[in-house]
Amino acid sequence: IWGGNRIASYKGIAVGRSDIGESWELSGVKGDESVVAEGEYAGMTLPELIGLLKWELVGHAVYERHGTEFPLLVKFIDARQDLSIQVHPNDVLARMRHGKNGKTEMWYIVDCEEGASLYYGFSREVSKEEFEERIKNKTLLEVLNKVEVHKGDVLFIEPGTIHAIGKGNLIAEIQENSNVTYRVYDYGRKDANGKERDLHIEKALQVTKRVPILRKKSFEPHIVDCDYFTVDKVVLDGQRMKKIFGEIDKTSFASLLVLDGTGKVQSGEECVEVQKGDSVFITANAGEYEMEEKFEALLTTV
Numbered sequence: 001i002w003g004g005n006r007i008a009s010y011k012g013i014a015v016g017r018s019d020i021g022e023s024w025e026l027s028g029v030k031g032d033e034s035v036v037a038e039g040e041y042a043g044m045t046l047p048e049l050i051g052l053l054k055w056e057l058v059g060h061a062v063y064e065r066h067g068t069e070f071p072l073l074v075k076f077i078d079a080r081q082d083l084s085i086q087v088h089p090n091d092v093l094a095r096m097r098h099g100k101n102g103k104t105e106m107w108y109i110v111d112c113e114e115g116a117s118l119y120y121g122f123s124r125e126v127s128k129e130e131f132e133e134r135i136k137n138k139t140l141l142e143v144l145n146k147v148e149v150h151k152g153d154v155l156f157i158e159p160g161t162i163h164a165i166g167k168g169n170l171i172a173e174i175q176e177n178s179n180v181t182y183r184v185y186d187y188g189r190k191d192a193n194g195k196e197r198d199l200h201i202e203k204a205l206q207v208t209k210r211v212p213i214l215r216k217k218s219f220e221p222h223i224v225d226c227d228y229f230t231v232d233k234v235v236l237d238g239q240r241m242k243k244i245f246g247e248i249d250k251t252s253f254a255s256l257l258v259l260d261g262t263g264k265v266q267s268g269e270e271c272v273e274v275q276k277g278d279s280v281f282i283t284a285n286a287g288e289y290e291m292e293e294k295f296e297a298l299l300t301t302v
Helices: 006-011 046-053 060-066 091-098 128-136 201-207
Strands: 022-027 072-079 085-087 105-112 117-122 144-148 154-157 163-165 169-176 182-185 230-237 243-248 254-267 270-275 279-282 287-301
Touching: 006 022, 006 072, 006 169, 022 254, 022 279, 072 254, 085 201, 091 201, 117 154, 128 201, 169 254, 169 287, 182 201, 230 243, 230 254, 270 287
Parallel strands: none
Antiparallel strands: 022 072, 072 169, 085 163, 085 182, 105 154, 105 169, 117 144, 117 163, 230 287, 243 287, 254 270, 254 279, 254 287
């Protein structure tokens, strides 16, 4: 109900509908699995391919830790309206309650309208009682930390951090493979059937860190580096930086999410042309690769 109309044009595809909130670019989530676009395994889903190739696809370290479950979910989010105020549990609690992973995530601001913002933690420390009371009387926004954002900004959201994407933002999100979300406040909105969406207040009260959160953690030389994923930004300007070389070892696969521009990615004999909005998967132990021409992208490994 908060989705916009930018994702299809951004990716250069026709979808025949409006109000699209998310495009899942790399997913092993049951029922919403990514499908191989080309090559020997075209048409296979990501989980099917992991079942076939195991560590040869995702890497020894990833397979040892996650087995046939793909560890990440990579998506674009288009917020035409404000998203609900929400919080995520950690792995231990999520597995105990739901049999699923918790949710650690990061946001990269791909584009935004002037003055766009988001909510990130509290502006001051609040008690559990005040938190609950403000949810009930709909004054929670008064004690949340509202952050103005700009293109290229990065935010890291740990479990327990209350947060929400504000309207006017187009965001790339990289997260644990989980869809466990506790919705705290939704502005009293109603869905197409005239019903307000469910809130999960009791669960949220138990997991939320009710203190201010430092906006920027330093992950140098990466833009984000945590137990679940490491993200680097690739920038080829077509002039001084026309080509980048790298190597993918047997530890982990690499996910390339193209944010802008066009170019080529080559590994061994295989070469793919990429453009804004594309998602490229480089298998573990692929060895040396190169990227060239003019584009920006997020490169993620585990």
